[in-house]
Each structure stands twice: as C-alpha cells, then as structure tokens.
Amino acid sequence: MNQPLRRIAWITDPHFDHAKLDVWQSWTAKLLDLDPDAILITGDLSEGDDVAYQLRCLAETLNRPIHFVLGNHDFYGKSIASTRRDLIALCRDVPQLTYLTDHPAVTLNASTVLIGDDGWGDATEGDYAGSIVRLNDFQLIEDFRTSNPDSWQSLLNAEGRAAADRIAEKLRNLPDEITQVLIATHVPPFREACWYEGQTTDDNWAPFFVCGQLGRVLRTAAEQAPKRKHVVLCGHTHHDGVAQMTDNLVVHTGFSRYGSLEIESMLSIEEDIIELSRPTICFP
Numbered sequence: 001m002n003q004p005l006r007r008i009a010w011i012t013d014p015h016f017d018h019a020k021l022d023v024w025q026s027w028t029a030k031l032l033d034l035d036p037d038a039i040l041i042t043g044d045l046s047e048g049d050d051v052a053y054q055l056r057c058l059a060e061t062l063n064r065p066i067h068f069v070l071g072n073h074d075f076y077g078k079s080i081a082s083t084r085r086d087l088i089a090l091c092r093d094v095p096q097l098t099y100l101t102d103h104p105a106v107t108l109n110a111s112t113v114l115i116g117d118d119g120w121g122d123a124t125e126g127d128y129a130g131s132i133v134r135l136n137d138f139q140l141i142e143d144f145r146t147s148n149p150d151s152w153q154s155l156l157n158a159e160g161r162a163a164a165d166r167i168a169e170k171l172r173n174l175p176d177e178i179t180q181v182l183i184a185t186h187v188p189p190f191r192e193a194c195w196y197e198g199q200t201t202d203d204n205w206a207p208f209f210v211c212g213q214l215g216r217v218l219r220t221a222a223e224q225a226p227k228r229k230h231v232v233l234c235g236h237t238h239h240d241g242v243a244q245m246t247d248n249l250v251v252h253t254g255f256s257r258y259g260s261l262e263i264e265s266m267l268s269i270e271e272d273i274i275e276l277s278r279p280t281i282c283f284p
C-alpha cells in the first residue's frame with residue numbers, strides 16, 4: 001500500500017466558472033497552506049469543457065491526488081457519455097486526477113477505502129408527475145435536450161440505476177478487513193440528506209435532488225455489513241446538514257455558494273475513525 005491518506009480536503013459544488021481569479025487564487029493558497037494529503041470534490045466543478053480545464057489547473061497548482069465525481073452542471077453543453085469519456089481521457093493524461101465513477105476503490109489506509117459515483121436525481125422520490133420543477137439540465141444536457149420530454153423520467157431513472165449498480169459492485173468487492181468506506185457522490189441519496197435552509201426536501205424537488213436507487217443500495221450494504229461504517233459525502237443542494245440514517249450509515253451534505261469558494265471540511269482519517277471538521281474560512 002502507498003502512504004495512507006490521513007487528511008483530505010473535501011470540496012463540493014465549487015462552480016469555478018462563477019469564481020473570480022483573485023477568489024480562486026486565495027482559495028488555492030489556503031488549500032496549500034492546509035496541506036492536505038489529497039483533495040476530494042463531490043461535483044459541479046464547472047460546466048462543459050471548462051471542467052477539464054479547471055481540473056488541469058488544480059492538478060498543476062495543488063500537485064497532489066485529486067479525487068472527484070461529476071455533478072449535473074459538469075455535463076452542460078455536452079452529452080453525459082461524451083463528458084465522461086473526455087474526463088476519463090484527461091485522468092489518463094494527468095496522474096494526479098482520479099474520476100471515482102470510473103475507478104475501483106481507492107485505498108486510504110489498511111481498513112478504509114474511498115469509492116464514488118456521480119449519482120443523479122433519479123425521479124424515484126417525490127412526485128415527478130406533479131412537480132413544477134424543471135432544471136436547466138433538460139435544456140443544457142444533450143441527452144435531455146435532444147429527446148422527447150415524455151422520456152425524461154425514464155432517462156433519470158436509468159442514470160440513477162446505473163450509479164446504484166456501479167456503487168453496489170464496488171461495495172460487493174470490498175474485503176472483510178475494510179471496516180470504513182467513504183462514499184463520494186453529487187446528489188444526496190436520501191430525502192433525509194437533501195437539505196435546504198435547515199429543512200429536507202419536499203415532493204416537488206425530491207425527484208431531481210435525491211438519487212433514491214443509490215440510497216437503497218447503501219441501506220442494503222449497511223445492513224449486510226453491520227461492522228462496516230459507511231460515510232457518504234454529497235452536495236448538489238448547496239445547503240449543509242448531516243443525516244444519520246442508521247448506526248453505520250451517515251450522510252454529510254456540503255455547503256456551497258456561487259461566486260465564493262469554500263473548503264467544506266477537512267477529513268481526518270485513521271484506521272478506526274473518520275472525522276470531519278470545517279475550517280473557519282470562506283472566500284471571499
């Protein structure tokens with residue numbers, strides 16, 4: 001095993017395309033100052049081709065492992081498949097980068113791994129048919145823009161199912177000695193983790209803000225491995241909160257604000273504990 005990764009800076013929803021250069025510079029300077037062993041980003045880095053550009057800049061500036069999943073905004077202007085293909089190619093080219101959706105478990109220490117998947121608001125929670133919410137995703141992601149709105153619900157279902165299947169396989173492959181698993185994803189997997197101003201989501205928003213099929217996989221995995229801790233990190237709502245689903249399954253949803261760049265939390269990882277603490281800073 002390589003050196004254990006003890007301190008990880010967790011970032012979510014940075015939306016770099018909304019941040020001014022001086023904000024980006026002071027944020028990266030602070031990250032260098034904190035000197036984590038690795039960076040973890042849970043999606044919505046930017047939009048379209050800018051995602052790859054931003055990842056290259058980060059890899060060059062921070063020069064340490066950067067693990068990431070993608071959020072819905074990262075697919076804007078392109079198709080889901082071409083976005084993923086381009087970022088998989090980028091990761092082959094830039095050794096610091098790991099796209100967790102396309103990657104098996106990353107070993108953090110002898111008993112802890114990191115896995116991840118983009119996830120998707122999969123229209124399995126809440127009231128899709130009655131909802132008045134229509135995200136920009138439907139106009140800006142080619143898969144939706146070029147298909148009949150009648151098929152959107154089944155497209156959302158399919159993306160959620162694919163995410164759930166990929167995570168289920170990664171969890172199934174974990175050896176017994178792994179007693180802690182950190183799961184990075186963009187969309188909250190449970191309604192209880194879908195925070196907005198201190199409340200959880202309603203039926204109107206839930207179809208687009210919860211990846212219900214992933215939630216079901218996580219619940220089953222936690223039941224089947226009662227001695228293993230499952231710690232989920234997600235974003236997408238931009239409002240933070242913690243949902244303790246069961247004794248061994250907890251979901252942290254991270255904070256974000258357009259135009260500012262945050263370090264959501266520092267993770268401190270030992271062989272029997274994963275702790276989160278929030279640095280008391282934000283930019284600007």
Ligand SMILES: [Fe+2]
Pocket residue numbers: 013015044071073236237238256
């Ligand atoms: Fe976001």
Ligand SMILES: [Fe+2]
Pocket residue numbers: 044071072073186235236237
């Ligand atoms: Fe998002």
